[in-house]
Amino acid sequence: MNSSTSAVTAPVRVHALAGGEIALVRQVFDSLSDRSRWRRFHTGVPRLPASYLSQLANVVPGERVVLLAMAGARPLGHGEWTRDRGQRHTAEIALTVVDDLHGQGIGLMLADALASAASHAGVHRFACHTLPSNDPVRRWLARCDAVADPGDDTRFTFAVADLRAAIRAHTGSLGYGETACA
Numbered sequence: 001m002n003s004s005t006s007a008v009t010a011p012v013r014v015h016a017l018a019g020g021e022i023a024l025v026r027q028v029f030d031s032l033s034d035r036s037r038w039r040r041f042h043t044g045v046p047r048l049p050a051s052y053l054s055q056l057a058n059v060v061p062g063e064r065v066v067l068l069a070m071a072g073a074r075p076l077g078h079g080e081w082t083r084d085r086g087q088r089h090t091a092e093i094a095l096t097v098v099d100d101l102h103g104q105g106i107g108l109m110l111a112d113a114l115a116s117a118a119s120h121a122g123v124h125r126f127a128c129h130t131l132p133s134n135d136p137v138r139r140w141l142a143r144c145d146a147v148a149d150p151g152d153d154t155r156f157t158f159a160v161a162d163l164r165a166a167i168r169a170h171t172g173s174l175g176y177g178e179t180a181c182a
């Protein structure tokens, strides 16, 4: 943990949203730094409009899954996937963790839970958009053997199974489950 991080004392658990929990989602996105907001949305808006927050809390069974990492009543991270309308075995994935808790395994916990939900729903590939400067996410894309879209250098696809394997390989070396958050 570096000087800009903090620790949570309650166990971190991942919860699936039922849909419409906008206030919880807002807490995650209101806690982001400008850099994280830029990395997540590729825009500099200081606060997300209510309409966009309600989209981030929107759940469509079988089509769109939204997870929150929570420590007690405090939301720490948001993860989602949305099934592609044309390619039914592919879903777009996105993740966000509050800045002061980066590097403690919360993002990987959310990614693992999103991958598990995807496997159960028959989603075999994830797609994501990430900026060339987003080093943490680019490292994970390399670990998953992600393939760049030839027409869009911010879009990548990778197998859900490769993500799960990469998380297993990586967290095994970290002693996952014994993080500062647990």
Ligand SMILES: CC(C)(COP(=O)(O)OP(=O)(O)OC[C@H]1O[C@@H](n2cnc3c(N)ncnc32)[C@H](O)[C@@H]1OP(=O)(O)O)[C@@H](O)C(=O)NCCC(=O)NCCS
Pocket: 001, 035, 036, 037, 039, 040, 093, 094, 095, 096, 097, 098, 101, 102, 103, 104, 105, 106, 107, 108, 109, 128, 129, 130, 134, 136, 137, 139, 140, 170, 174, 178, 179, 180
């Ligand atoms: C991308 C993002 C979600 C990652 O979340 P995170 O909680 O920091 O991720 P993790 O802590 O699970 O993993 C980050 C690193 O910390 C390491 N880590 C995790 N738990 C650890 C522990 N207990 N001890 C030491 N290191 C640990 C991981 O191995 C990983 O290492 P790496 O940098 O070599 O890949 C977060 O940085 C974020 O919200 N960024 C802004 C939005 C964004 O870019 N979203 C992605 C585009 S959609």
